[in-house]
Amino acid sequence: MKITKVEAIYVRLPEVKQQTDSGQDALIVRVETDAGIHGIGEVDSSPLAARGAIEGPYSHTITSGLGHLLLGEDPFETEKLWYKMYNANVYSGRRGIAIHAMSGIDMALWDIKGKALDMPVWKLLGGGFRQKIRCYASTLFGATPAITHEMAKRFRDEGFSAVKFGWEPLGQSEANDIALVKEARRGLGDDCDLLIDAGLVWDAKTAVKRARSFSDYNLFWLEEPLRPDDYEGYRRLSEATEVRIAAGEEESSRLSYLELMDKGKIDIVQVDLARCGGFTEAMKIASLAWDRGLPVANHGFTTYINVAAALHWLNSIPNALICEFVSQSGTGLRDVLTKQRFVADGGYLTIPTEPGLGIDLNDEVVQELRIA
Numbered sequence: 001m002k003i004t005k006v007e008a009i010y011v012r013l014p015e016v017k018q019q020t021d022s023g024q025d026a027l028i029v030r031v032e033t034d035a036g037i038h039g040i041g042e043v044d045s046s047p048l049a050a051r052g053a054i055e056g057p058y059s060h061t062i063t064s065g066l067g068h069l070l071l072g073e074d075p076f077e078t079e080k081l082w083y084k085m086y087n088a089n090v091y092s093g094r095r096g097i098a099i100h101a102m103s104g105i106d107m108a109l110w111d112i113k114g115k116a117l118d119m120p121v122w123k124l125l126g127g128g129f130r131q132k133i134r135c136y137a138s139t140l141f142g143a144t145p146a147i148t149h150e151m152a153k154r155f156r157d158e159g160f161s162a163v164k165f166g167w168e169p170l171g172q173s174e175a176n177d178i179a180l181v182k183e184a185r186r187g188l189g190d191d192c193d194l195l196i197d198a199g200l201v202w203d204a205k206t207a208v209k210r211a212r213s214f215s216d217y218n219l220f221w222l223e224e225p226l227r228p229d230d231y232e233g234y235r236r237l238s239e240a241t242e243v244r245i246a247a248g249e250e251e252s253s254r255l256s257y258l259e260l261m262d263k264g265k266i267d268i269v270q271v272d273l274a275r276c277g278g279f280t281e282a283m284k285i286a287s288l289a290w291d292r293g294l295p296v297a298n299h300g301f302t303t304y305i306n307v308a309a310a311l312h313w314l315n316s317i318p319n320a321l322i323c324e325f326v327s328q329s330g331t332g333l334r335d336v337l338t339k340q341r342f343v344a345d346g347g348y349l350t351i352p353t354e355p356g357l358g359i360d361l362n363d364e365v366v367q368e369l370r371i372a
């Protein structure tokens with residue numbers, strides 16, 4: 001089998017609001033083969049920059065568009081092709097956008113392999129640890145502590161046993177930070193896990209102080225309180241609190257994760273399949289975490305392609321802790337982009353068993369929303 005085409009498809013809602021919302025556009029990778037099988041993947045990045053990394057021309061030996069590197073190659077050779085792409089972008093893409101772009105390509109290659117062999121991706125990865133996985137409802141904080149309280153009650157009533165609130169208005173004042181977390185906990189009750197995503201708002205000492213204040217509310221984890229490169233701050237925070245510190249969604253390539261684990265001493269490693277380097281890299285990140293005794297979770301705030309990828313991966317590793325799941329559709333792109341949707345049942349997601357990723361694009365929607 002040979003790769004004949006690598007396409008980066010940018011879809012965007014007609015009206016995009018300036019708000020914290022990853023669901024208003026998406027970059028989809030579609031890889032075609034001479035066997036009539038195609039694969040899809042997703043890139044969660046700056047979409048047109050990542051499209052440029054895929055569709056760009058050969059520039060020189062260590063800076064090259066990714067797509068043409070793959071033409072004529074065998075899609076089964078995912079490990080070889082990962083390093084072919086990496087080595088051809090040593091100059092421009094060891095982290096960030098080129099690795100993001102490689103994530104979507106790698107995802108699509110595994111989708112092709114699964115479809116060709118009539119097996120789900122997790123089986124090809126050697127997985128099979130579980131049939132379903134506990135997920136947490138992932139959402140932004142309400143505008144006020146009282147609204148957050150009501151949201152928490154709704155998620156609990158929907159059957160979730162874990163809920164994450166994140167980002168603004170956290171970070172505006174100590175009193176409001178504590179009130180938000182307190183009301184989230186009161187809304188959930190005592191028997192539901194509460195996760196807090198700080199959204200990069202504090203310095204290390206403030207984060208230590210907040211972690212201490214939040215200890216009254218029994219957090220499952222405290223996520224990304226510091227800017228991603230502050231490894232020393234992460235280490236000081238982690239050593240100063242019993243609250244588990246989670247981070248990793250900003251990272252791409254396992255070498256970045258090693259910094260967070262070994263210098264930052266984080267407790268829970270979060271991996272976005274659409275950013276980290278795809279399945280090929282995510283399996284290595286999970287192994288490095290396991291070696292250090294660390295549980296891992298996915299990160300994902302975008303389409304069901306990424307949700308499916310996360311489920312295949314989480315079913316293929318021994319240290320999967322829980323699955324992030326955005327249960328509310330937000331602007332709605334996610335609910336129309338693919339033919340399949342995922343719905344949490346009693347706070348669990350079922351692992352897909354269809355060949356490949358088990359996800360098909362809704363072609364009419366793609367045609368309507370794609371930006372040339």
Ligand SMILES: [Mg+2]
Nearest residue numbers: 197223224249
């Ligand atoms: Mg986060």
